[in-house]
Amino acid sequence: MEKLLEILEGLHPEVDFEIADDLIDAKIFDSFDIVTLVAEINAEFDVAIPAEELIPENFNSAEAIWELIQRLDEE
Amino acid sequence: MRIKPKRKTEKRKLITVIAVTVIVCAGILLLLQGLLMPKFMTDIKEGAMIQEYYPNAGNNDVIFISDCEVYENFSPITLWEDYGITSIIRGSSQQLIWQSYYLMEETFKYEAPKVIVFNVLEMKYNQPSDTGSSSQREAYNRMTLDGMKWSLPKINSIYASMTEEEKEKDGIWSYVFPILRYHDRWSEISAEDFKYLFSRDTVTDNGYLMQVGVNPVGDDYPVIPLADYKFGENAYYYLDKMVELCADHGTELVLIKAPSLSPIWYDQWDQQMEDYAAEHGLRYINFLDKIDEIGIDWNTDTYDQGLHLNVYGAEKLSAYFGKILSDDLRLEDHRNDPELSALWKEKCETYANRKETLEKENMSSVK
Amino acid sequence: MSFTSIGFLVFFGILVILYYALPKKIQWIVLLAASYAFYLFGGLKYLAFILFTTVTTYLVAVYMDNNHKKQSAYLKEHKADMTKEEKKAYKHSMKVRDRIWFLATIIANFGILFFCKACLVDPLRSSSAPVISFLSVGLPLGISFYMFQSMGYVIDVYRGKAEAERNPFKVALFVSFFPQLVQGPISKWEQLKDQLFTPHYFDRKTVAFGLQRILWGFFKKLVIADRIAVAIGTLKGTEYTGMSFFLLTAFYAVQIYGDFTGGIDIAIGVGETLGIKMPENFIRPFFSKNIAEYWRRWHISLNEWMKSYIFYPITVSGPMLKLALKSRAKFGKFGMRLPVYIGSLLTWLGTGVWHGFNLHFIVWGLLNCVIIVISEELAPCYEKFHAKYAWSNTRAYNVFQIIRMFVLMNLIRATDLFNDVGDYFRRLFSLVWNFNWHVLWDGTLMELGLSAADYIILIAGIVIMFLVSFFSRDEVSVRVKLQRIPRPVRYTLFFLLLVAVILFGSYGIGYDASSFIYNQF
Numbered sequence: 009m010e011k012l013l014e015i016l017e018g019l020h021p022e023v024d025f026e027i028a029d030d031l032i033d034a035k036i037f038d039s040f041d042i043v044t045l046v047a048e049i050n051a052e053f054d055v056a057i058p059a060e061e062l063i064p065e066n067f068n069s070a071e072a073i074w075e076l077i078q079r080l081d082e083e
Numbered sequence: 084m085r086i087k088p089k090r091k092t093e094k095r096k097l098i099t100v101i102a103v104t105v106i107v108c109a110g111i112l113l114l115l116q117g118l119l120m121p122k123f124m125t126d127i128k129e130g131a132m133i134q135e136y137y138p139n140a141g142n143n144d145v146i147f148i149s150d151c152e153v154y155e156n157f158s159p160i161t162l163w164e165d166y167g168i169t170s171i172i173r174g175s176s177q178q179l180i181w182q183s184y185y186l187m188e189e190t191f192k193y194e195a196p197k198v199i200v201f202n203v204l205e206m207k208y209n210q211p212s213d214t215g216s217s218s219q220r221e222a223y224n225r226m227t228l229d230g231m232k233w234s235l236p237k238i239n240s241i242y243a244s245m246t247e248e249e250k251e252k253d254g255i256w257s258y259v260f261p262i263l264r265y266h267d268r269w270s271e272i273s274a275e276d277f278k279y280l281f282s283r284d285t286v287t288d289n290g291y292l293m294q295v296g297v298n299p300v301g302d303d304y305p306v307i308p309l310a311d312y313k314f315g316e317n318a319y320y321y322l323d324k325m326v327e328l329c330a331d332h333g334t335e336l337v338l339i340k341a342p343s344l345s346p347i348w349y350d351q352w353d354q355q356m357e358d359y360a361a362e363h364g365l366r367y368i369n370f371l372d373k374i375d376e377i378g379i380d381w382n383t384d385t386y387d388q389g390l391h392l393n394v395y396g397a398e399k400l401s402a403y404f405g406k407i408l409s410d411d412l413r414l415e416d417h418r419n420d421p422e423l424s425a426l427w428k429e430k431c432e433t434y435a436n437r438k439e440t441l442e443k444e445n446m447s448s449v450k
Numbered sequence: 451m452s453f454t455s456i457g458f459l460v461f462f463g464i465l466v467i468l469y470y471a472l473p474k475k476i477q478w479i480v481l482l483a484a485s486y487a488f489y490l491f492g493g494l495k496y497l498a499f500i501l502f503t504t505v506t507t508y509l510v511a512v513y514m515d516n517n518h519k520k521q522s523a524y525l526k527e528h529k530a531d532m533t534k535e536e537k538k539a540y541k542h543s544m545k546v547r548d549r550i551w552f553l554a555t556i557i558a559n560f561g562i563l564f565f566c567k568a569c570l571v572d573p574l575r576s577s578s579a580p581v582i583s584f585l586s587v588g589l590p591l592g593i594s595f596y597m598f599q600s601m602g603y604v605i606d607v608y609r610g611k612a613e614a615e616r617n618p619f620k621v622a623l624f625v626s627f628f629p630q631l632v633q634g635p636i637s638k639w640e641q642l643k644d645q646l647f648t649p650h651y652f653d654r655k656t657v658a659f660g661l662q663r664i665l666w667g668f669f670k671k672l673v674i675a676d677r678i679a680v681a682i683g684t685l686k687g688t689e690y691t692g693m694s695f696f697l698l699t700a701f702y703a704v705q706i707y708g709d710f711t712g713g714i715d716i717a718i719g720v721g722e723t724l725g726i727k728m729p730e731n732f733i734r735p736f737f738s739k740n741i742a743e744y745w746r747r748w749h750i751s752l753n754e755w756m757k758s759y760i761f762y763p764i765t766v767s768g769p770m771l772k773l774a775l776k777s778r779a780k781f782g783k784f785g786m787r788l789p790v791y792i793g794s795l796l797t798w799l800g801t802g803v804w805h806g807f808n809l810h811f812i813v814w815g816l817l818n819c820v821i822i823v824i825s826e827e828l829a830p831c832y833e834k835f836h837a838k839y840a841w842s843n844t845r846a847y848n849v850f851q852i853i854r855m856f857v858l859m860n861l862i863r864a865t866d867l868f869n870d871v872g873d874y875f876r877r878l879f880s881l882v883w884n885f886n887w888h889v890l891w892d893g894t895l896m897e898l899g900l901s902a903a904d905y906i907i908l909i910a911g912i913v914i915m916f917l918v919s920f921f922s923r924d925e926v927s928v929r930v931k932l933q934r935i936p937r938p939v940r941y942t943l944f945f946l947l948l949v950a951v952i953l954f955g956s957y958g959i960g961y962d963a964s965s966f967i968y969n970q971f
Contacts, residue, residue: 043765047765047766058766062758252958256459266955
C-alpha cells in the first residue's frame with residue numbers, strides 16, 4: 009500500500025490519495041494516467057491488470073486499486 | 084372509494100387540456116399554411132384556375148381539359164352568347180396528359196358532359212420532368228394539383244406527376260400538407276397573402292383567362308427538325324385511357340389542336356393524331372389549318388405574337404367552334420332555360436365588366 | 451429512411467401507438483419488428499449483412515458463456531483438490547478454447563466492415579468516395595454502429611463481464627435497435643439489456659420529454675446545419691483561401707455540431723419516447739478547454755468504445771508492459787509512457803479508418819493524436835504556469851481557452867472536408883501569408899449561397915443553441931428547467947419551436963437538404 013501511494017503521488021503530486029475516492033469520476037485520472045499506473049504496478053508488484061478490469065470502480069481510490077492488486081495477485 | 088371519481092375528473096380535465104392544445108396548435112398551423120400558400124391573384128393567375136371549377140361544376144355540356152392552348156383560346160361566354168352552349172374549361176399551365184386524364188376522371192364525379200375537348204399538344208410530353216428544369220416542372224404541376232379537391236383522381240394524379248426529386252424528398256406529404264412545400268415563402272409574405280387568406284377572387288370566366296393586349300406575329304417560327312416524331316408510349320397510354328373513360332360515360336371526346344403558332348405543331352405529329360382519331364372513330368380538328376376560315380388576323384388577335392390568342396381572337400375561335408358543336412355535334416341551345424339563362428346572364432356581365440376594365444388598363448398602360 | 455423525413459415521423463407515430471397499445475408481453479417484439487422494418491427501408495439487399503452479425507454474435511456469445519459456466523462449475527467442484535497453478539492452467543486452457551471462436555467472429559465481422567468501408571460506394575459521402583470503389587452499392591445502413599455495438603457485447607462476454615443472452619431474437623433487437631442505426635450512439639449491452647426487454651408503461655412526462663428532444667434535434671439539424679451546408683459547399687471551391695478557409699472551418703463546426711448532435715438528440719429522443727434511455731453522446735463539447743477534453747465530450751460512445759476495446763487492451767497487454775519496463779531502463783520515468791503513445795497512435799488510426807477509408811481521415815486522426823499527446827506531456831508546464839500567474843485562472847482566461855480549443859479543433863476537423871490532403875495543407879498555410887481579411891466586408895459573404903435572411907436565421911439559431919448549452923452547464927437539461935415555468939408558457943415555447951422548424955427548416959424541394967453527415971460511417 010505504501011508503495012502504491014508512492015506511485016500515485018508520482019503521477020499526481022497535488023492529490024491527497026489517503027482520502028480521495030473519486031479519482032475517475034472527478035476526472036483527476038485520465039486514460040493516460042491509468043495506463044501509466046498499470047505499467048508501474050506491473051513493474052512494482054508483478055501484477056498484470058487486464059483491460060477488462062480498467063473500469064471506474066477499480067480506480068476511484070487508492071484503496072480500490074490496492075484491493076484490485078490483491079485480488080489479481082491471488083487468482 | 085372517493086378517490087376514483089376524483090381521478091376520473093382529473094383525467095377528463097387532462098384530456099380536455101390536450102384536446103384544446105392540439106386543436107389550437109393545428110388551427111394556427113392551418114392558418115399559417117393558408118398564409119404561406121401562393122395566392123396567384125395578381126401575378127401568375129394560372130395557379131388559381133383549377134379550383135375555380137368546383138363552384139361552376141354541373142350542367143356543363145362541354146368541358147375543355149388541357150393547357151394554355153385552351154384556357155386562353157376558347158371563351159365559354161361566347162359559346163353561350165352565340166349558341167346557348169354551356170361549357171367550362173379545366174385548364175392550367177403546362178398541364179400534362181396524365182393530369183388531364185385525372186381531371187377528366189374527377190369531372191365525371193361532378194357532372195355528365197356531352198362533349199370533352201382535349202388539346203393534343205400535350206402528347207409531346209411523355210414523362211414528368213421530361214424537359215425543362217425539374218424545379219420548373221414541379222412548380223407547374225403544383226398549379227394543377229394544389230387546386231384540386233381531395234379525391235382518388237387527385238392522389239393518382241400526384242403519383243403520376245411527381246418528379247424523382249420529389250419522390251426522394253417529402254413525396255405526397257408535401258401535397259397533403261402544402262406548408263411543407265411553401266414554408267420557404269415566409270420571407271415573401273405580402274399584403275396579398277393576407278387579403279386572400281380566406282377567400283379569393285375569381286380570375287377566369289368559366290375557366291377562360293382573358294387577355295386584351297395586342298402583340299402581332301412577327302417572323303415565322305423556325306421549324307427545327309426532331310430526331311424522333313413518334314409520341315411517347317406513356318402519352319398514348321393516357322390518351323387511350325381518355326378514350327375509354329369517355330366511351331364508358333357516353334361522352335364524345337373531341338381532339339383539337341388549337342391555333343397557336345408556337346410551340347411548333349409538326350406535320351408528323353398531326354398525321355399521328357389523324358391516324359389515331361380515324362382508328363378510334365374520334366373527331367380531330369386542327370385549327371391551324373382553318374385560320375382563314377375562323378378569321379384570325381395575326382396582327383390584332385394575339386397578345387403574344389401568336390403563342391396564344393387575345394380575347395378578340397378567342398371570341399372568333401369560339402364562334403367558329405360553337406358552330407361545329409351546335410351543327411355537327413347537335414348540342415342543345417339552353418338560352419330558353421330560365422334557370423340557366425339567369426345563371427349565365429350573371430357570368431356574361433362579369434365577363435363584360437372584366438373586358439372593359441382590362442381594356443381600360445391596357446389603354447392606359449399603352450399610353 | 452432519414453430521421454428528418456415525413457416518412458419517418460409517420461413510421462414513428464405508428465410505432466409509438468402500437469408500442470404502448472399492444473400487450474406488454476410483445477412490446478419488445480414490436481420494437482424488433484420496427485427495427486427490421488426501418489433497416490429494410492434502407493434496402494432489402496442488405497439483410498444478409500445484419501443477419502450475419504446477429505447470428506455470429508449470438509452463437510459465439512452463447513458458446514463462450516457455456517464455457518464460462520462449465521469453468522466455474524468445475525472450479526467449484528474441485529476447489530479443494532486443485533493448486534493455484536493447476537487452477538491457473540485450467541483457466542488458461544478454457545480461455546484458449548474461447549479465443550479461437552472469439553477471434554474468428556471478431557475478424558469476420560470487422561473484415562466485413564473493413565471491406566464495406568474500403569470497397570463500397572458511400573452515396574452520402576460521394577465527395578470522399580473511396581479509392582477502390584469497384585462496386586456501385588451503398589454501405590449497408592448503420593453498419594459501423596451496429597457492428598461496434600455487437601462486437602462490444604461479444605468482447606464483454608469473452609471477458610466474462612456480461613452473460614450471454616439466450617434468446618436469439620433479443621440479441622437481434624440489441625443489434626438492430628433502430629434509433630442507433632443511423633448515427634449511434636453506440637450502446638453497451640449493459641446499458642440496454644434490461645431496458646429493451648422490460649415492459650414500458652405509457653408515461654406522459656417521459657413521452658413529452660422524448661418528443662421535446664426530438665423537436666430540438668430537428669431544429670438543430672434542419673434550421674441550422676442544413677441551412678449552412680450550402681455555404682460550406684461554396685467555400686470548398688478552390689479559390690477560397692485565408693480568411694475564407696477560416697470561415698469555412700467555423701461554418702463546418704456549426705454544421706457538424708448541429709447535424710450530429712441534432713441527429714443524436716433525435717435518436718435519444720426516440721428512445722426516450724419509448725422509455726429507453728440511451729447513453730449521452732455529447733456533453734457540450736465546444737465548451738471544452740483543450741483537445742483531450744473535447745474528445746471526452748464529443749462522440750463519447752465511440753471514444754469510450756475505442757478506449758475500452760482498443761486503447762486499454764493494447765496498452766496493458768503483456769508485450770507492452772514488457773516494453774515499458776525496457777524503455778524505463780533506457781529513458782527513465784519518461785519511458786514508462788511508451789505504451790501510451792503506441793496505444794494512442796493505434797487508437798486514433800482506428801478512429802480515422804472508422805470514419806472512412808481515406809488518407810485524409812488518417813491525417814485527421816494523427817493530428818488529433820499528436821496534439822493530445824503533446825498537451826498531455828506539457829501538462830506539468832501548464833500547472834506551473836497556472837500556479838505562477840493568477841490571471842490565468844480567471845474566467846476570461848477560461849473563455850480564451852475555449853476559443854483556442856474551438857479554433858484549433860476547427861482546423862483539425864477541416865481535414866475531413868478535403869479529399870486531397872495537399873489541398874488542405876495549402877489552405878491551412880494560406881492562413882499565415884494570405885489572410886484576406888477583406889472577405890468579411892467586401893460582399894463575399896453574400897455570394898456563398900446564403901441570403902441576408904439566411905444569415906439572420908443562422909445567427910438566431912446559433913444563439914439559441916448556445917444559450918441552451920450554456921443553461922445546461924450544470925448537467926441539468928434545459929427541458930427539466932423549463933418544467934418550472936407555467937404550463938401555457940412552456941407549451942407556447944415548444945409550439946414556437948415547432949413553427950420555427952416548419953418555417954425556417956431547410957427541407958423539401960426548395961432546398962437541397964443534405965443528409966446526415968454521420969449517416970453511414
